[in-house]
Amino acid sequence: MPVGAPRGEEAPRWPGPELDDPFPPVPSPGGPGPRPAPVPTPVPAPAAAAPARPKPASMTPTKVKKGRSRLVLLGGGLIALLGVAYGAGLLLNHSDVPKGTTVMGVDISGSRDEAVGKLQTAFGNRAASPLALTVGGKQVELKPEKAGLSLDAQTTVRNAAGSDYNPVTVIGSLLGKERIAEAELPVDEEKLQVALQELAGTAGTATEGTITFDTGKAVAVPGKPGTTLDAGASAELVKKAFRELVATGKAAPVELPVTTKNPVVDQAELNRAMKEFAEPAMSGVATVKAGGKSLPFGAKSLPKILSMQLVDGHLTEKYDLEALKATYGNTFDGVLITRGTGEKTAVTPQDVVGALRQALRGKTAAERTVTIDTNAG
Structure with a gap:
């Protein structure tokens, strides 16, 4: 029942289709007809999409793929070539000192x-x-x-x-x-x-x-x-x-x-060396003996053998071993010295120097004669 109608009375029905009627009535001739159905507003068709711009030939997938394939082939060939060259280089460089x-x-x-x-x-x-x-x-x-x-x-x-x-x-x-x-x-x-x-x-x-x-x-x-x-x-x-x-x-x-x-050797050092060695050395004949044999050293032979050298600021005598050997020659041939190892060997220039150094510092004839110990062992 329509809203607002008195109870017991039927509300008047207005001509026209019911809102919930799926099939509206057909109007009779001459009678009031239904309201015309609204004409639907035509919906414009969607505009056509703009045509896509063609991609440059260099950017097309087909071209890129071909370009990459060529680079891969070129890189692979270069690596293979370098590998062959490296192997050949190793083969040629097998010597102790490498080629080149x-x-x-x-x-x-x-x-x-x-x-x-x-x-x-x-x-x-x-x-x-x-x-x-x-x-x-x-x-x-x-x-x-x-x-x-x-x-x-x-x-x-x-x-x-x-x-x-x-x-x-x-x-x-x-x-x-x-x-x-x-x-x-x-x-x-x-x-x-x-x-x-x-x-x-x-x-x-x-x-x-x-x-x-x-x-x-x-x-x-x-x-x-x-x-x-x-x-x-x-x-x-x-x-x-x-x-x-x-x-x-x-x-x-x-x-x-x-x-x-400036000279390192001053007058005081000269005086000391003269007094302690030089003057006694040339004061007379010095004799070296070994195995019953002897050899005198004097004013003629000593200048060929002796000289002075500077060691730590002091003058020290120096012996020329070659000149010494030439001086005594074969004097001590056949004389053997027993060494600390028990081995017996011939007299050496060093043996003669050891005895001569002591004899040159002697003050008496006895002190100026020194015998080489042949039983040094």
Whole structure:
């Protein structure tokens, strides 16, 4: 029942379709008809999508895929080629010293013995040649062997030997690339300093105080201040000159630095050395005996054997062993000395020096005659 109608009465029905009637009634002719159905508003059709822009040919999937395939093939081929080259390089470098190994420009590849031979052939004579030096305008020479300078061929080859598995080095050897090895040029620093100190004694203007025996008697010679070789500063220059000489076969004379020097041996030291050794040594004949044989040393023979050297600021006697051996010659032939090991050996220059040193300090004839103990053991 419609809302608002009195109870018991039926509310009037307005012509027209019921809201919930699925089939509205057909209007009769002449009668009031139903309201016209609203005309639906036409819905515009969706606009057509804009045509897609064609991609550049280089960006199309087909082209990219082909390009990548070519790069992969090219990379794979390059890797394979490098692998073949690396294998070939390893095969050729099976020797002790790899192919293309050089030392100062000389190829030493091959076995160790071959490499050592090549080094000695190329640099052996150079390493033994004297160095040309200049000290205070005076030209002098220094032999490498005396100065502790040398070429160690064995160590050079040992350091250069062994397989090198670095791909860059292995493949490079196939292309003729050098594998440079360093030459071992060891230096005996102590020997070098001694050689330079001796050189300083003969070069420059400074002179050291000493004692001479040239006249058959001891003579004190005072030293004089002046310039002398600076041994400490010269060491590196000498090493560099030696390396250049070995590498090139020639080296220009090297000017070594000099320094001002005052004599180490003063008058007091000269007086001490004269009194304690030089004057007693030349005061008379000194005789050395062994196995019933004897030999006198006097004013003629001692100057050939004796000299003085500076040791820790003091003058000390020095014996020339070769001159000593030439002096006694075969005097002690057949005389044997029993050593501490029990072995019996011939008399040596050192044995004679030991006895002569004691005899030269003697003050009486008995003290100046010394017999070598043949039973030293």
